Amino acid sequence: MKTEAIVREKASMEVEQPPAAGGGGGFNNGNQSSEEQKFSVPVDSENKATEFRLFSISKPHMRAFHLSWISFFSCFVSSFAAPPLLPIIRDNLNLTATDIGNAGVASVSGAVFARVAMGTACDLVGPRLASASLIFLTAPAVYFTSVINSATSYLLVRFFTGFSLATFVSTQFWMSSMFSPPVVGRANGFAGGWGNLGGGATQLIMPLVFSLIRDIGAAQFTAWRIAFFVPAFFQMLTAFSILIFGQDMPDGNFQRLKKSGEKPKDEFSKVLFHGVSNYRGWILALTYGYCFGVELTIDNIIAEYFYDRFNLKLHTAGIIAASFGLANLFSRPGGGMLSDAVSRRFGMRGRLWALWLCQTFAGVLCIILGLVGSLSVSVVVMIIFSVFVQAACGMTFGIVPFVSRRSLGVISGMTGGGGNVGAVVTQLIFFKGSRFSKERGITLMGVMIIICTLPICLIYFPQWGGMFFGPSSKKVTEEDYYLGEWNSKEQEKGSHHASMKFADNSVSERGRRLNTSTRPADESTPSPTHV
Amino acid sequence: MASHKVVVASFLLCCLAQTCYGGVLFSSLERTIDVTASPNEGQVLSVGVNKISVTWALNKTLPSGIDSTYNTIKVKLCYAPVSQRDRPWRKTEDNLSRDKTCQHNIASKPYDASNKTSQSFEWIIGLDVPTATYFVRAYAFDQNDMEVAYGQTTNEKKSTDLFEINGVTGKHTSLDISSVCFSAFSVVSLFVFFYIEKRKGKAASSVEQKVIT
Numbered sequence: 001m002k003t004e005a006i007v008r009e010k011a012s013m014e015v016e017q018p019p020a021a022g023g024g025g026g027f028n029n030g031n032q033s034s035e036e037q038k039f040s041v042p043v044d045s046e047n048k049a050t051e052f053r054l055f056s057i058s059k060p061h062m063r064a065f066h067l068s069w070i071s072f073f074s075c076f077v078s079s080f081a082a083p084p085l086l087p088i089i090r091d092n093l094n095l096t097a098t099d100i101g102n103a104g105v106a107s108v109s110g111a112v113f114a115r116v117a118m119g120t121a122c123d124l125v126g127p128r129l130a131s132a133s134l135i136f137l138t139a140p141a142v143y144f145t146s147v148i149n150s151a152t153s154y155l156l157v158r159f160f161t162g163f164s165l166a167t168f169v170s171t172q173f174w175m176s177s178m179f180s181p182p183v184v185g186r187a188n189g190f191a192g193g194w195g196n197l198g199g200g201a202t203q204l205i206m207p208l209v210f211s212l213i214r215d216i217g218a219a220q221f222t223a224w225r226i227a228f229f230v231p232a233f234f235q236m237l238t239a240f241s242i243l244i245f246g247q248d249m250p251d252g253n254f255q256r257l258k259k260s261g262e263k264p265k266d267e268f269s270k271v272l273f274h275g276v277s278n279y280r281g282w283i284l285a286l287t288y289g290y291c292f293g294v295e296l297t298i299d300n301i302i303a304e305y306f307y308d309r310f311n312l313k314l315h316t317a318g319i320i321a322a323s324f325g326l327a328n329l330f331s332r333p334g335g336g337m338l339s340d341a342v343s344r345r346f347g348m349r350g351r352l353w354a355l356w357l358c359q360t361f362a363g364v365l366c367i368i369l370g371l372v373g374s375l376s377v378s379v380v381v382m383i384i385f386s387v388f389v390q391a392a393c394g395m396t397f398g399i400v401p402f403v404s405r406r407s408l409g410v411i412s413g414m415t416g417g418g419g420n421v422g423a424v425v426t427q428l429i430f431f432k433g434s435r436f437s438k439e440r441g442i443t444l445m446g447v448m449i450i451i452c453t454l455p456i457c458l459i460y461f462p463q464w465g466g467m468f469f470g471p472s473s474k475k476v477t478e479e480d481y482y483l484g485e486w487n488s489k490e491q492e493k494g495s496h497h498a499s500m501k502f503a504d505n506s507v508s509e510r511g512r513r514l515n516t517s518t519r520p521a522d523e524s525t526p527s528p529t530h531v
Numbered sequence: 532m533a534s535h536k537v538v539v540a541s542f543l544l545c546c547l548a549q550t551c552y553g554g555v556l557f558s559s560l561e562r563t564i565d566v567t568a569s570p571n572e573g574q575v576l577s578v579g580v581n582k583i584s585v586t587w588a589l590n591k592t593l594p595s596g597i598d599s600t601y602n603t604i605k606v607k608l609c610y611a612p613v614s615q616r617d618r619p620w621r622k623t624e625d626n627l628s629r630d631k632t633c634q635h636n637i638a639s640k641p642y643d644a645s646n647k648t649s650q651s652f653e654w655i656i657g658l659d660v661p662t663a664t665y666f667v668r669a670y671a672f673d674q675n676d677m678e679v680a681y682g683q684t685t686n687e688k689k690s691t692d693l694f695e696i697n698g699v700t701g702k703h704t705s706l707d708i709s710s711v712c713f714s715a716f717s718v719v720s721l722f723v724f725f726y727i728e729k730r731k732g733k734a735a736s737s738v739e740q741k742v743i744t
Contacts (some may be wrong), residue, residue: 087620091661092701096617129728136721140714147707149700220659221701229709236717243724253728308619311629 039250046501047250048180052187060247061178065187067246068127068171069194071135071238075164076198077205078142078231079107080299082158084203084318085210085224089154092221099151101432104300106159108423114166115420119413122173123271123406126254128246131170135239138164142232146225164235169416171195173409176401177249181506182340185351185398189336192397193328193390199299200325202231203318266406266495274485275410280403283455284396284411285418290452291359291392293422294366294445298324300423301431302382305438310375320379327386334387335394347511348402348464352456355395356467359453362388366446370439389449393419402461402506405499406485422452464509471510478503554628555678560670563597564604564682565590565649568667570694577697578656583608585637587669587682588649600679601642601671606652607633609683611693614663627678633668635660642671662698 040058041049049061056062082089082103090100114134121130141160148154171191179187209230214223248254275281303321306312312320335358342350365385372378396415403411426448430441460466462476482503486496569584570576576583585606589598609632615621623632638652668683685692 090618090620092698094662097619098617129725132724133721136717139717140710143710143714143717147702147710149702219699219701221699222703222706223701225701225703225706229713232713236713236720239717240720 043250044180044505046505048178050180050183052179052183060250064174064178064246065191067242068174069191071131071242072167072171072195073198074231074235074238075135075167076195077202078235079162079165080199080202081206081228081231083300084206088220088224093149093151093154095151095154103155103158105424105427106155107162108296108420110159110162111165112417112420114163115169115417116413118166118169119409120268120272122170123266123409124268126248127170127174128242128248128253131167132239132242134164134166135235139232139236142228142235145228168192168195169412172397172412176408182508184401185336185340186333188397189333189394193332193394196328196332197326200322200328203322271407272410274404275407275414278404278411280459281411281414283459284400284415287359287453287456288396288415288419289422290449291362291389291396292419293426294389294449295393296423297426297431300427301438309439324382324386327383328390331387331390332394335391336398339395339398343509345512348461348509349467350511351395351399352459352467355392355399356453356456358388358395359392360450362392363446363449363453366449367443370443370446402509404485405482405502478506554626556625557627557630558625560678560681562682563590563593563680564669564671566667566669566682566684568684572692573694575695575697576656578660578699579658582653582655584651584653585667586649586651598644600673601644602674603639603672604642604669605639605672606637606667606669608635608637608665609633609668611664611666612689656696658699660696660698662696664693664695666693
């Protein structure tokens with residue numbers, strides 16, 4: 001993506017980058033203390049950007065955005081690189097439909113635990129190192145795809161490659177660390193959506209790379225093997241870029257911040273505890289399983305569905321399959337932006353209602369998709385369904401950053417992992433073997449979406465309210481909620497200051513009609529700390 | 532409910548339209564051609580190395596004139612049931628436009644009804660033929676390119692005279708070595724970066740200490 005840094009909008013925002021800024025955040029923060037850092041976008045008290053400028057690569061905020069979505073995109077390309085080439089691979093390896101189905105389940109199940117682990121890793125070592133490590137460690141699985149020769153080895157490489165989908169969590173964590181609450185929904189939405197795009201893009205990229213290599217002269221069964229070097233290499237390249245150009249937080253990298261005492265080292269067990277004991281994390285994990293999990297399931301089955309039911313050519317079915325994933329370009333970010341817009345007026349309650357309405361409607365469309373019998377109506381319904389289900393994904397991550405501050409990574413990981421669990425469970429119940437025809441499976445999946453979205457009604461934030469109830473009458477504040485994660489000893493040590501700042505900034509989740517009882521009425525937008 | 536009926540009706544129409552256009556049904560074809568192929572039952576052949584010789588001729592016991600519409604004979608390599616099991620992309624369907632049993636072409640020769648001698652063809656097995664169990668079938672096409680008759684080397688149940696072909700693996704030593712090298716590079720790079728980060732961290736904390744003291 002070639003972008004130009006649109007950094008100088010107003011003269012007052014023009015800043016000097018520190019002299020040693022040649023390579024970027026990774027190596028050059030040695031002699032800069034955080035108070036002196038200036039940014040080219042307006043920031044809040046935690047130095048998180050309050051504006052999201054899509055076509056800028058200013059460091060560190062927008063640069064982090066581009067690094068994270070591109071690396072996540074490459075992981076999606078690698079994880080779903082095999083399905084479009086299956087017509088060749090299945091003959092080369094003599095696979096059966098069962099082998100293929102099992103590998104499909106394996107490809108999304110690896111990431112279930114990897115996502116939770118990634119969440120914890122982000123809390124402890126920072127998103128930069130966590131994601132780059134995962135990408136470097138899963139690249140071998142993609143390289144080794146070119147040497148497999150059996151159904152078992154096919155399943156294994158897809159399983160291990162699928163671990164890389166855990167970079168989703170580091171993406172969301174990174175965005176939540178770099179962007180302020182009023183824009184975190186759209187930052188997460190764009191990063192997640194443009195990453196998910198990889199699942200659609202790969203259906204177009206891999207066949208293209210394959211035919212190019214075959215036309216140069218390689219035999220068919222060799223050409224697909226060579227083709228896998230492309231996503232593997234691209235993936236490795238993104239890991240290098242993250243480490244060289246990226247930065248964990250607006251103030252610098254975890255390691256340096258930890259060593260200098262600015263970011264206190266946190267305890268793994270406490271972080272994990274505060275994550276898993278927060279019931280909202282579990283509810284979001286379930287509901288995310290029925291928007292993102294459904295998206296992954298559709299990625300795996302929709303080409304075959306169109307091919308079999310409407311007797312299309314595999315090539316045509318592949319294009320339709322790709323369009324489902326490509327809708328992510330605007331639909332998931334759209335969900336994030338809508339969540340932010342609704343929050344401006346209605347606060348967190350608006351975010352919850354928007355998510356419930358959007359995802360329930362996606363379920364209705366899914367039911368219809370399984371029932372329609374004409375090709376053109378089916379494609380139209382599928383596209384509308386893709387927009388709503390992906391928007392629901394974006395909206396989920398408009399809520400996740402607020403569930404916990406201390407254990408943001410664990411919550412992100414649980415939710416992300418829940419997405420994959422949804423994909424595994426749904427594929428096992430409805431799309432394995434021949435108990436249900438694919439169209440019946442799709443309709444039943446729609447019913448399950450509606451049922452599993454209902455728990456959103458149970459999410460309640462005492463400081464902001466829930467879908468059916470307003471904020472608690474005990475006048476709980478944001479500070480009370482976020483400081484509840486730190487005990488008095490930890491507060492004495494001052495470990496909770498980052499949470500305090502976040503609490504202040506999250507007051508925007510009250511919506512426009514402010515609860516004036518505990519806060520002075522002027523604090524509705526964070527004041528910029530740059531000159 | 533009217534809209535539901537419209538949807539069902541249009542679906543049925545599409546299905547019927549499909550059968551109108553598509554396809555000759557295999558069950559409507561007569562087995563009039565005798566086909567023999569060189570591989571013995573159970574023989575294992577390798578692609579690119581072994582050859583298959585196919586010979587075909589009209590069955591002599593049939594009344595004359597039956598082949599008046601035959602224009603071309605196409606000989607194909609077809610999957611045996613054991614290689615079709617749990618593989619819907621090789622499924623046998625009665626409607627020949629949707630049938631996927633015979634996916635590899637061996638030969639295509641014009642047919643002359645007046646010339647009763649058998650025709651034959653020697654085929655080096657193509658490199659893109661996958662590992663599976665096969666038999667050989669010949670279809671007779673008329674001038675409109677519609678199937679009118681067939682013949683095959685095996686019986687009705689497709690259980691006799693089947694042979695195996697071993698396809699290429701597509702693997703190359705150079706690919707294996709490259710995979711290992713790139714993978715090793717990937718893992719080693721990670722550790723190099725970790726080491727650099729640790730050193731930076733130490734340097735930063737010692738600078739901070741100097742600043743403080």
